[in-house]
Amino acid sequence: MALAVTSSNSISSSSFALSSSSNDIKVSQIGSFRLVDRANVASTSLSQRRSLVRPLNAEPKRNDSVVPLAATLATPEVAEKVEGEEDFEQLAKELENASPLEIMDRALEKFGNDIAIAFSGAEDVALIEYAHLTGRPFRVFSLDTGRLNPETYRFFDEVEKHFGIRIEYMFPDAVEVQALVRSKGLFSFYEDGHQECCRVRKVRPLRRALKGLRAWITGQRKDQSPGTRSEIPVVQVDPVFEGLEGGVGSLVKWNPVANVKGNDIWNFLRTMDVPINSLHSQGYISIGCEPCTRPVLPGQHEREGRWWWEDAKAKECGLHKGNIKQEDAAVNGNGNGAGNASEAVADIFNSQNLVTLNRTGMENLARLDNRQEPWLVVLYAPWCQFCQAMEGSYVELADKLAGNGVKVGKFRADGDQKEYAKQKLQLGSFPTILFFPKHSSKPIKYPSEKRDVDSLMAFVDALR
Numbered sequence: 152m153a154l155a156v157t158s159s160n161s162i163s164s165s166s167f168a169l170s171s172s173s174n175d176i177k178v179s180q181i182g183s184f185r186l187v188d189r190a191n192v193a194s195t196s197l198s199q200r201r202s203l204v205r206p207l208n209a210e211p212k213r214n215d216s217v218v219p220l221a222a223t224l225a226t227p228e229v230a231e232k233v234e235g236e237e238d239f240e241q242l243a244k245e246l247e248n249a250s251p252l253e254i255m256d257r258a259l260e261k262f263g264n265d266i267a268i269a270f271s272g273a274e275d276v277a278l279i280e281y282a283h284l285t286g287r288p289f290r291v292f293s294l295d296t297g298r299l300n301p302e303t304y305r306f307f308d309e310v311e312k313h314f315g316i317r318i319e320y321m322f323p324d325a326v327e328v329q330a331l332v333r334s335k336g337l338f339s340f341y342e343d344g345h346q347e348c349c350r351v352r353k354v355r356p357l358r359r360a361l362k363g364l365r366a367w368i369t370g371q372r373k374d375q376s377p378g379t380r381s382e383i384p385v386v387q388v389d390p391v392f393e394g395l396e397g398g399v400g401s402l403v404k405w406n407p408v409a410n411v412k413g414n415d416i417w418n419f420l421r422t423m424d425v426p427i428n429s430l431h432s433q434g435y436i437s438i439g440c441e442p443c444t445r446p447v448l449p450g451q452h453e454r455e456g457r458w459w460w461e462d463a464k465a466k467e468c469g470l471h472k473g474n475i476k477q478e479d480a481a482v483n484g485n486g487n488g489a490g491n492a493s494e495a496v497a498d499i500f501n502s503q504n505l506v507t508l509n510r511t512g513m514e515n516l517a518r519l520d521n522r523q524e525p526w527l528v529v530l531y532a533p534w535c536q537f538c539q540a541m542e543g544s545y546v547e548l549a550d551k552l553a554g555n556g557v558k559v560g561k562f563r564a565d566g567d568q569k570e571y572a573k574q575k576l577q578l579g580s581f582p583t584i585l586f587f588p589k590h591s592s593k594p595i596k597y598p599s600e601k602r603d604v605d606s607l608m609a610f611v612d613a614l615r
Contacts, residue, residue: 275370460580
């Protein structure tokens, strides 16, 4: 595992060996860096201090382990442990109008080697640039789920070379991943929500990483996800994870760009000419695992490209689940929008040429073997932004097909009807469009994500 450390001066790294025989640790000095023994800080001179810096991954030590070079670097500039308790709510108020650079500087100054930047391979490379600009040493870690895009892996390499750092990669437990895939397959998250897969591949590795820290830095912004991140402060006691000392309040979470708009982040990246993930030029904004990330359409919110088959109001993988309020969690469950709160959302697909089907009507339609005319039916949820986006084209299609021998209908498939729709009607995500042929009881699922009138009409014409 690698530790990213940099300073305002250019540093060239060379390897050195660690020997544990006779309890002696032999090290080489690299540049201005020397290993620090925190236990003897008070009794030894700065040049004599030496000890092994704790790695980010807080797992049991092995006597025969070989610790990578970058996981052993420290610096005399590392801040000592802050004594006493600090009011981070008050600090958040003081820094509310501070610049990201100032917030980053305070974070690195306060926690030194006990803090690290969480880097996802998206636009939060801005965090690394801000840390670099402070001139202070800093650490960077990333969660490698094993399912990232090839472009993201190449981006990691570019970032390491650009900043002269080594990113600490955290990996999921192989046994847990193997058990999940063997029991539920590679793509179970499309059927029962992303939470289980994210828990194995992201949340648990993050938990291990944070147990070796006293604070971490994230790229959360208030405008990223209005449903879950609109109230995040620039600094807070982490409400979910534990830090080095364990227990509630043992980890501090810094969000330096919480108050920065997405456009301003991108202006900053262009101005500073830092590497960016090539997926951004392909329409991706928020980037995660390859199976769960897709480009967004013009006008869509950036988080709509993540777990697009689920409720847009709860787009968190678990890394920042403390953002989701308890009442929201009760409504949204695993993010699939099955709560009763959706009853209050105004209905969509309203047209005199559209037939509204209730559960009984849907069951009867699906049961028929010999229909008088074919049907096109959309399975939808009125709160789903993808359903809302296709409302105009679907209504226009219904108007075109009126009197042309094809019935057009809609069936609201969220809430209490969702399980039935998943089991009997092939519902995978909203919206799902089904064509019921004239002489068959088995519906045909529309296979494309193109929901314009011409594409939908071509689908109908090919089957009727």
